[in-house]
Amino acid sequence: MTLTTGATRHDDHPRGGRLERPARRPPTARQVLRDLGPEQLVNGLVGLLFSVSGPVAVILSVGQHGGLSSDLIASWIFGVFVLNGILTVVASWVYRQPLGFFWTIPGTVVVGQALTSLSWPEVVGAYLVSAVVMLALGLTGWVDRLMRLLPMPVVMAMVAGVFLQFGVDLVLAVDEDLAVGGAMVLAFLVATAVPRLGRLVPPILGALVTGVVVVLAGGRMDPASAHGAWLAAPVLTAPDLSWAATVQLVVPLVITVLVVQNGQGMAVLQGAGHRPPMNAVTIACGLWSVPAALVGAVSTCLTGPTNALLTASGDRRRHYTAAIWCGLLAIGFGLLAQGMVRLMLGMPASFVAALGGLAMLRALQGAFGVAFSGRFALGSLVTFLVTLSDVTVLHVGSAFWGLVVGLVVARLVEPDDFRAAGTATG
Numbered sequence: 010m011t012l013t014t015g016a017t018r019h020d021d022h023p024r025g026g027r028l029e030r031p032a033r034r035p036p037t038a039r040q041v042l043r044d045l046g047p048e049q050l051v052n053g054l055v056g057l058l059f060s061v062s063g064p065v066a067v068i069l070s071v072g073q074h075g076g077l078s079s080d081l082i083a084s085w086i087f088g089v090f091v092l093n094g095i096l097t098v099v100a101s102w103v104y105r106q107p108l109g110f111f112w113t114i115p116g117t118v119v120v121g122q123a124l125t126s127l128s129w130p131e132v133v134g135a136y137l138v139s140a141v142v143m144l145a146l147g148l149t150g151w152v153d154r155l156m157r158l159l160p161m162p163v164v165m166a167m168v169a170g171v172f173l174q175f176g177v178d179l180v181l182a183v184d185e186d187l188a189v190g191g192a193m194v195l196a197f198l199v200a201t202a203v204p205r206l207g208r209l210v211p212p213i214l215g216a217l218v219t220g221v222v223v224v225l226a227g228g229r230m231d232p233a234s235a236h237g238a239w240l241a242a243p244v245l246t247a248p249d250l251s252w253a254a255t256v257q258l259v260v261p262l263v264i265t266v267l268v269v270q271n272g273q274g275m276a277v278l279q280g281a282g283h284r285p286p287m288n289a290v291t292i293a294c295g296l297w298s299v300p301a302a303l304v305g306a307v308s309t310c311l312t313g314p315t316n317a318l319l320t321a322s323g324d325r326r327r328h329y330t331a332a333i334w335c336g337l338l339a340i341g342f343g344l345l346a347q348g349m350v351r352l353m354l355g356m357p358a359s360f361v362a363a364l365g366g367l368a369m370l371r372a373l374q375g376a377f378g379v380a381f382s383g384r385f386a387l388g389s390l391v392t393f394l395v396t397l398s399d400v401t402v403l404h405v406g407s408a409f410w411g412l413v414v415g416l417v418v419a420r421l422v423e424p425d426d427f428r429a430a431g432t433a434t435g
Contacts, residue, residue, distance in 0.1 A: 027150065029286035031104050036329075041102070045330040048323035053334030055211060056318040060090075060111055061342055061349075062217040063368020067175070069353050070365045071117055075124030081305055083350040084244040088306025090343025091241070096297050096309065097336030100290075106283045107319040107332035108290065109274075110297070111312040111339075114372070115265040118171040119408045120307055123257055126401055129305070130249035135258035136302030137248050142263050143308070144295025152291050156268050160430060162380045163415045164268055166389035167261070169376035170396025171408055172369050179366025186359035188227065193220040193363045197370075211318075216367050220360045231355035239348030243304040261408045266294055266310045273313030281320035281328065285311070384426035388419025 036044070065086060072082040089112040100108040120132055127135075146152050183190035196219035200212035210218075224230050271290060278285045290311050297309040319331040342349065353361065380389040392415025400407050419426065 027288060028292065029289050032284075033105055035102050036105060041330055041333065044327040045334060046323070046327065049327055049331040050334060052319050052321055052323065052328075052331040053338065055214075055321075056109060056315045056331070056335040057338040057342065058214050059211055059318060060312075060315055060339065063213045063364055064111070064114055065349075065353070066361050066364035066368060067114055067117055069350070069361050070175070070178070071121030071124070073354075073361075075121055077124075077129065079350055079354055080242065080244055080347075081129065081246075082354075083241060083346045085305045085307070086346040086350060087241040087243050087343045088301045088304040089309075090339045090346065092297060092301050092304075092306065092343075093309055094336040094339030094343060096293060097339065098333050100293060101329045101332035101336065104286060104289075105326075105329045106285060107278065107281075107316055107328040108285060109312050109315045109319055109332050109335060110293070110309050111315060112301075112307050113262065113265045113270050113310045114369075115168045115171060115269055116262045116310075117307050118175070119258065119261045119265070119406070122171065122399065122406050122408065123254070126406065127251075127254050127257065128249065130246055131251045131254035132258065133246045133302050133305060134248035134250040135254040135262065136306075136308060137299060138250065138255050139259045139262040139266075139308050140295050140298035140302060142259060142295075143266060143291060143298065146263075146267065147288050147291030147293075147295055150288055152267055152271075152287060155264075156272060159264065159268055159412075159416075160385045160388070160419065160426070161268070161272075162383065162385040162389045163392050163412065163419060164264060165376045166380035166392040166415060167396050167408055167411045168265070168269060169373060169380055170393045170411055172373045172376060173397060175366045175369040176373050178362045179370070182359040182362040182366065186357060189220055189223050189229075189357055189359045190363040192223045193217075193360070193367065195219075197367050213364075213368055217364060220356075220364060224356055224360055229357050237348070237351055239345050241344050241346040245303055246305055248302065257406045257409055260412065262308050264412070266308050267291060270310035270312065274311035274316050277313050277317045278320065281316075282325045283320070283328070384430060385419050385423055388415045388423055391415045391418045 068085055068089070069082060072085065093110045093112065096110045097108065100110065123132060146155060179190070183194055193216040197212045197216040200207045200210055200215040271294065275285050275287065294309045294311070301307070301309055315335070319335060320328050323331070380393065392411045395414050396407050396411030398407055400410065402410055
């Protein structure tokens with residue numbers, strides 16, 4: 010299938026790793042400013058606000074539980090915002106499409122599990138290996154093959170297993186600190202239940218603002234968090250290429266980026282009438298994950314939720330400017346990572362736990378829905394249970410073994426599901 014736009018013709022799914030060419034020349038600065046209207050400004054701002062609320066809380070939670078210093082966490086946040094903000098601006102400008110890049114949240118949670126047995130340099134080494142694998146898949150055009158080899162229900166069962174702890178932590182945060190956790194959950198539910206309000210204030214943003222107000226009103230914020238440097242100071246980490254980290258992290262990271270995150274991002278953009286360049290996106294994720302790794306940032310991906318917000322309204326031909334604006338805002342936020350991390354870490358633990366749990370709630374619901382609503386039910390269940398067990402075998406964590414064992418079980422007892430899935434994609 011091909012798409013013809015003007016004088017330029019390109020394949021929707023080019024073979025052999027061919028890099029998709031833009032349908033038109035990149036716009037001039039004057040064209041970008043002309044296309045950047047009020048709707049695009051609002052969509053870009055909302056997309057950035059979503060990313061700096063719950064998803065940042067996930068990084069903070071993972072970093073704290075993994076024993077990372079505030080400097081390393083700030084460097085991580087610098088990487089996922091500044092570097093990915095630059096990529097978002099450039100890619101959206103070149104392709105005249107909203108291509109919002111941020112980071113893999115499922116991969117972040119997997120990293121948090123791995124930090125209990127791996128050193129930080131080993132994790133950074135796994136980031137680099139993952140980047141090389143993604144780059145190779147993009148250059149060879151094998152992304153489609155990978156997505157067909159892995160049943161989505163089994164993959165999402167692994168995601169549900171790594172996400173579940175955030176849901177449990179949300180319940181515990183409400184139980185242990187009703188004033189903060191309960192108020193945040195209430196704000197989230199009200200904004201979700203009232204669509205008109207939810208369009209004005211996204212539920213996760215409403216929970217964030219409510220939590221901040223309650224904490225400040227109760228005088229529960231650490232005063233020391235307001236003092237100190239604000240500009241980011243990236244920390245370069247020399248990678249340690251270990252076999253244990255490679256086996257434990259590379260497969261889950263590559264799968265969560267290419268199958269879960271990029272697959273979702275592609276679907277969102279196609280649903281909005283765009284033709285995202287699959288090979289170019291995969292190659293960009295691989296290339297950009299290299300400098301991101303060196304500052305401690307998890308792998309780059311084409312984000313689903315943010316791209317949905319960028320394309321929520323307005324003329325489809327002008328959506329790219331919302332992405333450019335969002336990317337510029339992300340760069341600004343990332344440059345202030347040092348101060349932002351200090352402020353967040355100065356909040357009560359219940360605030361971070363509740364915010365992270367609420368951010369993962371819809372994702373957890375979606376993961377369960379895909380994993381257990383149709384084919385591969387037993388393989389998905391086994392994957393979920395093994396991932397949830399947090400077992401470590403041969404110094405390799407449970408997310409990897411959950412996928413392996415679940416796929417083996419599905420192959421043995423659910424062969425008809427594989428044949429049906431193969432027929433559906435053939």
